Amino acid sequence: MSHAALRPLAFTEYVAERRADVDAALDRWLPAPPDCPAVLAEAMRYAVASGGKRFRPVLALAAADAVAVANGGDDEARAAAIALALPLACAVELVHTQSLVHDDLPSMDDDVLRRGQPTVHVRYGEGVAILVGDGLLAEAFGLLARWPATAEAPDAVPRKLRVIAELGQAVGAAGMVGGQAIDLAVTGSCGPHRAGASLDLAALSDMHARKTGGLIRAAAVGGAIMAGASAEQVAAMSAFAARVGLAFQIVDDVLDVEGCAATLGKTAGKDAGAGKVTFPGLVGRDQARLMAIEAVADAEAVLAGAGLSSPYLTGLARSVVHRRD
Amino acid sequence: MSHAALRPLAFTEYVAERRADVDAALDRWLPAPPDCPAVLAEAMRYAVASGGKRFRPVLALAAADAVAVANGGDDEARAAAIALALPLACAVELVHTQSLVHDDLPSMDDDVLRRGQPTVHVRYGEGVAILVGDGLLAEAFGLLARWPATAEAPDAVPRKLRVIAELGQAVGAAGMVGGQAIDLAVTGSCGPHRAGASLDLAALSDMHARKTGGLIRAAAVGGAIMAGASAEQVAAMSAFAARVGLAFQIVDDVLDVEGCAATLGKTAGKDAGAGKVTFPGLVGRDQARLMAIEAVADAEAVLAGAGLSSPYLTGLARSVVHRRD
Numbered sequence: 001m002s003h004a005a006l007r008p009l010a011f012t013e014y015v016a017e018r019r020a021d022v023d024a025a026l027d028r029w030l031p032a033p034p035d036c037p038a039v040l041a042e043a044m045r046y047a048v049a050s051g052g053k054r055f056r057p058v059l060a061l062a063a064a065d066a067v068a069v070a071n072g073g074d075d076e077a078r079a080a081a082i083a084l085a086l087p088l089a090c091a092v093e094l095v096h097t098q099s100l101v102h103d104d105l106p107s108m109d110d111d112v113l114r115r116g117q118p119t120v121h122v123r124y125g126e127g128v129a130i131l132v133g134d135g136l137l138a139e140a141f142g143l144l145a146r147w148p149a150t151a152e153a154p155d156a157v158p159r160k161l162r163v164i165a166e167l168g169q170a171v172g173a174a175g176m177v178g179g180q181a182i183d184l185a186v187t188g189s190c191g192p193h194r195a196g197a198s199l200d201l202a203a204l205s206d207m208h209a210r211k212t213g214g215l216i217r218a219a220a221v222g223g224a225i226m227a228g229a230s231a232e233q234v235a236a237m238s239a240f241a242a243r244v245g246l247a248f249q250i251v252d253d254v255l256d257v258e259g260c261a262a263t264l265g266k267t268a269g270k271d272a273g274a275g276k277v278t279f280p281g282l283v284g285r286d287q288a289r290l291m292a293i294e295a296v297a298d299a300e301a302v303l304a305g306a307g308l309s310s311p312y313l314t315g316l317a318r319s320v321v322h323r324r325d
Numbered sequence: 326m327s328h329a330a331l332r333p334l335a336f337t338e339y340v341a342e343r344r345a346d347v348d349a350a351l352d353r354w355l356p357a358p359p360d361c362p363a364v365l366a367e368a369m370r371y372a373v374a375s376g377g378k379r380f381r382p383v384l385a386l387a388a389a390d391a392v393a394v395a396n397g398g399d400d401e402a403r404a405a406a407i408a409l410a411l412p413l414a415c416a417v418e419l420v421h422t423q424s425l426v427h428d429d430l431p432s433m434d435d436d437v438l439r440r441g442q443p444t445v446h447v448r449y450g451e452g453v454a455i456l457v458g459d460g461l462l463a464e465a466f467g468l469l470a471r472w473p474a475t476a477e478a479p480d481a482v483p484r485k486l487r488v489i490a491e492l493g494q495a496v497g498a499a500g501m502v503g504g505q506a507i508d509l510a511v512t513g514s515c516g517p518h519r520a521g522a523s524l525d526l527a528a529l530s531d532m533h534a535r536k537t538g539g540l541i542r543a544a545a546v547g548g549a550i551m552a553g554a555s556a557e558q559v560a561a562m563s564a565f566a567a568r569v570g571l572a573f574q575i576v577d578d579v580l581d582v583e584g585c586a587a588t589l590g591k592t593a594g595k596d597a598g599a600g601k602v603t604f605p606g607l608v609g610r611d612q613a614r615l616m617a618i619e620a621v622a623d624a625e626a627v628l629a630g631a632g633l634s635s636p637y638l639t640g641l642a643r644s645v646v647h648r649r650d
Contacts, residue, residue, distance in 0.1 A: 031498035040498055040506040102459060107451035126432035127509045130455065134427060135498040137459065141466035142493020145486050158482050161470050164489060168467020173356035173365055173460040181365040184452045 011315035015058055021082070022057040025090050029143055031135070043124045043132045044139075048097050052115065056096055056219040057089035059244075059316055063223030063237055066303075066310035070233065081227035084156060087147035088163050088222040091140040095171055096215060098136035101129055103180065141167070155228065163222040170218035179211025187276055199277045205246065212252075213245030220244075236306030240313070243299035247292040248320045253278035254288050255325065292321050336640035340383055346407070347382040350415050354468055356460070368449040368457045369464075373422050377440065381421055381544040382414030384569075384641055388548030388562055391628075391635035395558065406552035409481060412472035413488050413547040416465040420496055421540060423461035426454055428505065466492070480553065488547040495543035504536025512601055524602045530571065537577075538570030545569075561631030565638070568624035572617040573645045578603035579613050580649070617646050 009017065026048055032041050064085035068078045104111040104119040105126060112122050121129035144164050169175055186199055186207075199207065220241035224234050257280050279288040296317045303309050334342070351373055357366050389410035393403045429436040429444040430451060437447050446454035469489050494500055511524055511532070524532065545566035549559050582605050604613040621642045628634050 031503075035499040036503050037498075037506045037510065039510060040503055044498060098459070102455055105452075105455065107455065127430075128506065130427055130430065130432065131502050131506050131509070133459065134423070134462065134496075135502040137462050138493055138496035138500075138502060139498060142490060142497050145489035145493055157486055161482055161486055164470035165467060168463055168470055171459075171463035172467050173362075173369060173464060174360040175463075177456050177460040177463060178356075178361050178365055181362045181453065181456050184456070185362065185364060 011312060014062075014312050015315070018058045018061045018082075019054045021061065021086060022054050022089050022093065025086050026093065029090055029139075031139065036135075039124065039128060040131060040135060043120055043128050044135055046123065047101050047120050047132055047136070048094065052093070052097070054093060055248075055316070055320075056092045056216060059216065059241070059313075060085050060089040060092055060219040060223035062310065062312040062316060063220040063241075064227035066308050066313050067224045067227035067229045067233055067237075069310065070306075070308050071228070084159075085223040085226040087144050087160075088167075088226055089219070091144045091167060092215060092219045092222070094136045094140040094143075095167065095176075098133040098140070099176055099180070099215075101136070102133040105129060108180070108184065137171070156226075159225050159228070162225050166218050166222055166225070170214035175210050175214040176212075179207050179209070179214070182207045183211060183276075201279075201282050204277055204279065204282060208249040209242065209245065212249045213242055216245035216248060217241040233306060233308060236302055236308055239302045240299045240308075240317075243295045243302065244317045244320055247295040247299070247317070250279045250288050250292040250295070251320055251323065254280050254285055254292070255323075257281075257285060259325075289321075296321050336637060339387075339637050340640070343383045343386045343407075344379045346386065346411060347379050347414050347418065350411050351418065354415055354464075356464065361460075364449065364453060365456060365460060368445055368453050369460055371448065372426050372445050372457055372461070373419065377418070377422070379418060380573075380641070380645075381541060382418045384541065384566070384638075385410050385414040385417055385544040385548035387635065387637040387641060388545040388566075389552035391633050391638050392549045392552035392554045392558055392562075394635065395631075395633050396553070409484075410548040410551040412469050412485075413492075413551055414544070416469045416492060417540060417544045417547070419461045419465040419468075420492065420501075423458040423465070424501055424505070424540075426461070427458040430454060433505070433509065462496070481551075484550050484553070487550050491543050491547055491550070495539035500535050500539040501537075504532050504534070504539070507532045508536060508601075526604075526607055529602055529604065529607060533574040534567065534570065537574045538567055541570035541573060542566040558631060558633060561627055561633055564627045565624045565633075565642075568620045568627065569642045569645055572620040572624070572642070575604045575613050575617040575620070576646055576648065579605050579610060579617070582610060614646075621646050 030041070030045055030048060036044075061082050064081040065078050068081035071077075073081065100114060101120045103109050104114055105121055111119055113119065117123075119129075120132055124132070141164060144160055144167070171177060173181075217238055220237045221234055224237040229237065256278065279291065283291070299317050300309070300314055303313060355366070355370055355373060361369075386407050389406040390403050393406035396402075398406065425439060426445045428434050429439055430446055436444055438444065442448075444454075445457055449457070466489060469485055469492070496502060498506075542563055545562045546559055549562040554562065581603070604616065607613075608616070624642050625634070625639055628638060
């Protein structure tokens with residue numbers, strides 16, 4: 001990433017450049033032999049490389065950038081903010097990948113396809129898939145702590161610690177893992193203690209706020225923190241991301257209903273088949289789409305109210321509603 | 326923990342007090358409803374509470390204490406060092422528990438008993454057991470970042486970041502998770518890519534240095550760092566712990582050969598039955614015991630050479646050889 005990359009860019013160009021930043025950093029960071037056993041290294045790279053959109057890491061970088069702009073930063077300050085947020089961006093993508101690998105396991109959602117490719121446990125075996133997830137989770141936190149702080153940001157150390165705390169909360173038992181436990185309990189698919197149950201709209205939203213929303217929030221908030229955001233800016237970014245996360249999950253549910261395996265790259269219609277509670281299932285497809293559009297409009301308003309409007313954050317929020325996969 | 330706890334204590338009393346520090350802190354820290362879904366909270370506490378010896382966290386606290394003493398600290402300084410190392414001590418125990426829960430899974434070692442109790446997946450189902458491990462791992466890093474720094478230690482923030490980096494390395498793909506991947510490949514029990522293989526003594530030691538040694542090292546090194554150890558003291562603590570970790574795994578293997586299910590609380594003789602490569606299998610039982618004794622003697626010498634001798638660290642190192650379970 002060079003300063004030249006920060007000239008005014010159309011949204012799609014900007015996203016492509018940030019995605020390239022993230023992919024290059026992930027490639028540098030991911031473990032490789034001889035430090036890491038070859039099979040594990042290969043399986044971790046397979047999991048991370050399989051064509052993800054990098055939505056969360058790009059959000060983290062765009063959030064850092066927006067804070068730099070809001071605080072009067074020039075191109076150099078924007079580039080520095082993006083560079084400072086890059087470890088967090090990578091960490092969030094590793095955690096996201098971890099959640100997919102473990103969610104796909106036979107004792108969880110039992111998925112054989114992900115992004116059109118065999119899931120990690122299908123390709124490498126269940127034991128390796130469990131270790132891939134564990135490794136990704138540990139590496140996510142490790143890289144945040146290990147990545148050298150730039151000389152320009154003496155505050156980078158306490159900021160990193162705050163970001164690690166945010167990520168821990170987003171991922172932990174009250175966050176993503178907790179949301180997945182609720183999901184498991186509701187689908188009733190596993191173990192003697194899990195009776196089938198149902199969810200109303202509030203409980204479904206709570207589950208997704210944990211399962212999906214927390215990490216999206218941690219990406220945006222973490223990016224903002226690394227860029228030196230004020231408490232008010234962090235709060236606004238959190239509120240923005242919570243709404244975007246809600247929209248994201250609603251659209252996910254709608255796409256599952258509408259989708260086909262070819263488009264989604266995973267076994268579509270599966271949620272309904274597994275008796276999962278979904279937003280369109282609870283309120284209907286049209287109403288669900290409307291909820292997503294409203295959540296994104298709210299998200300933009302929150303951002304504007306805090307002086308953090310950014311064409312790239314707006315573009316990312318809207319892409320959540322308009323995406324087709 | 327009060328200062329009175331730091332009067333000269335016999336080894337067993339000291340260990341009992343540090344263990345009580347750790348158990349109380351873990352109980353305060355572990356997630357609970359309503360933040361965390363009830364089943365997950367229960368299963369996480371079940372995994373952590375099931376009678377472990379807390380060897381690694383007590384080692385972390387004793388390492389911090391030894392550094393405080395070596396640097397001329399009085400009772401107050403020793404108590405402060407122990408308090409600063411307590412989050413790390415808890416984090417290490419959570420990570421250790423995570424490794425046990427995931428290692429016991431059917432697709433890994435497939436164990437039904439752990440410390441005389443049903444393993445987590447037997448009791449709560451496989452899906453919950455996977456989530457318990459993921460949650461413990463995330464909470465371990467989160468608590469390190471979140472635990473409030475004491476006012477007495479302005480350096481606590483950069484120290485914590487170093488400790489998180491150490492823990493990430495110890496746990497990640499080049500560490501504990503990598504060691505488990507080697508183990509899985511050698512036992513050949515899982516997946517199309519895992520052909521049965523064999524290990525010589527160097528490769529077996531390398532596997533265990535990753536799988537068991539890294540976390541023991543992170544405990545001692547992390548405790549030392551939190552107590553403000555110099556680079557030389559950190560290096561000595563690392564060398565000490567590497568030798569203790571080796572002895573630990575050798576004795577584990579010997580006990581498995583000698584043991585019975587009643588004493589070990591797990592299915593004994595299982596390693597040999599599964600065709601696992603072990604130290605006594607490679608060099609014989611007597612020679613293996615001798616290797617462990619020599620490793621501990623080396624460990625003590627390293628510590629003495631750095632002026633870090635401590636009756637408690639010595640006691641912990643020797644307890645590794647003399648333990649019966």
